[in-house]
Amino acid sequence: MPATYDTLLRRLQAGFDRLSPGADPVLRPSDRTDYQANGVMGLAKTIGRPPREVAEELLGQLDLADLAEVEIAGPGFLNITLTPAFLARQLNDLVADARLGIAAAEAPRTVLIDYSAPNVAKEMHVGHLRSTVIGDALARTNRFLGNRVIARNHVGDWGTPFGMLIEHLIDLGEDAAVQTLSMGDLDTFYRAARTKFDADEHFKERSRARVVLLQGGDDETRRLWRLLVSQSIAYFQEVYEKLDVLLTPEDVVGESFYNPMLDDVVTDLAAAGILEESDGAQVVFLPGFSNRDGEPLPLIVQKSDEGFGYAATDLAAVRDRVSVLGAHEILYVVGAPQAQHFDMVWAAARAAGWLPDSVRIEHVAFGNVLGPDRKMFKTRSGTTVKLVGLIDEATERALAQLNARESDMSDEERQRLALDLARAALKYADLSTERQKDYVFDIDRMIAFEGDTGPYLAYAHARIRSIFRRLGETYVAHEVNWSLGDSAARQLALGLLAFPEALEVMTKTLQPHRLCTYLFDLAQRFTSFYEACPVLSAEGDLRDERLALCDLSARTLSLGLSLLGINAPERM
């Protein structure tokens, strides 16, 4: 079924095209009526005629009679009020559509999403929460839209720190090390290694020698390295499952994966004639990038010691993703500070001919997580905040709130629900603000059952489902004789029809908060309706209509939340 907005837009566009091809009708939801088209004024200007006159002419030409009533208002706005018949048609289509108006892509695209990316033998902290949760939402949404999603967890599993990590593992003994790591106490392990490295000259020497062995492919060293990596991945997987994120160990394609490709990167950049030597390093100079002295800023592909930096790895990754994996879109869900790095890597990749313009490549940048003091979120002792700790704390708080209420739920059920609500709280809080801004992490606010929170949305959904439990029979969605006499019901219906727009905006802008805002607005429309329009005590067509609105609301909330990675429980 064509979405309501699209249907209107197509018809309007036809009218606008006749006066000036391609003129944007600027169709928007309106607070005065259902929709408004603001494009007349702009159009009038380009063709040099008075706006009201243009509006009159458009009105005469527009073929909208079966959809809406149109009125000219103010300087030349077109106010569009959907006809009851059109609304009814759209709603009945929606009722019958399991996808709630969202078509699956006819030509699926391959969308590669690079997200999460924790470091081996290092704790996952709040920064990883953002990447993981945003990436998961984009992955779920794209899958639902029918695209082929390739998730890539670009784990930090290579580089100089591994010398010291492996030596520390040897010092501890494998069994003890494995035990520490499997307990998820990665920070202790990493810090201990780092402390020795900084304090003990002999240890530092061993570490350096070990890096050489690792890079040289020494069997025993590789075995120890794999042990570190596999232990860490197992731990990350626990965190993902706790968060209910879809990443799996198969999605882990760490930095080491690109290692064998790095020599070719250098060779081929040189062959393309864009590589040059600078201070002993192999670099690419790209127009438009300069350092703090105003001199050209290079992208360092190979260091003067012949080692490779992350620029080389990222170049190899772009190349692999385009040419081997055939990605049409590549989305990097990585913190905002990396913006310049990615700009440079992509510019170099384009210059080398590895990144055609047809590939959409985007840095889905996000801001920092701040503490209540608006500084980087840290524990009282100044260390970074463990991600699992946050989930656990949120779960405890949710449980405390559930326990404070009367309920016949078993302890087990309550425990499960608390985890669901904790995830909802954490994810919704993270996703509901514009992602490139820093945001203040406030666990009390996000876990609150009232306000613009995940738990509130879950509650709205659970309350609807309870109506259907009371119904006493299985509800089967079916066509309805719509009247929508009550304004709250009509507002809800319009909200339900706008779901495809919300999703489209989210995928276009890569801003999950657009979908959050929509869902919260929908939940509010529902509760207003719920107050004003008794469902079960109504009769005949009216009852049918209200049940259908409830059903659609629950389905939209549930689907919308699921695309954000949030489960909406049946009851709470």
Added chain:
RNA sequence: GCGUCUGUAGCUCAGCGGAUUAGAGCAUCGGUCUACGGAACCGAGGGUCGGGGGUUCGAAUCCCUCCAGACGCACCA
């Protein structure tokens, strides 16, 4: 110094070049109640949209400039 991002109500945030009152949520104050789950709903107060210019019929939104903050700017990733 250069660059990127940010500045909207007491707090946390939306806001798509549009229409006398710039919206939510929290907090504050006041209502609704034999209630299909009050974890709700309805309402009020609270803002010269960082300052100043400009473009436009029309600017929180676009441009310039200044102020404030965050981050980045050659061999860590």
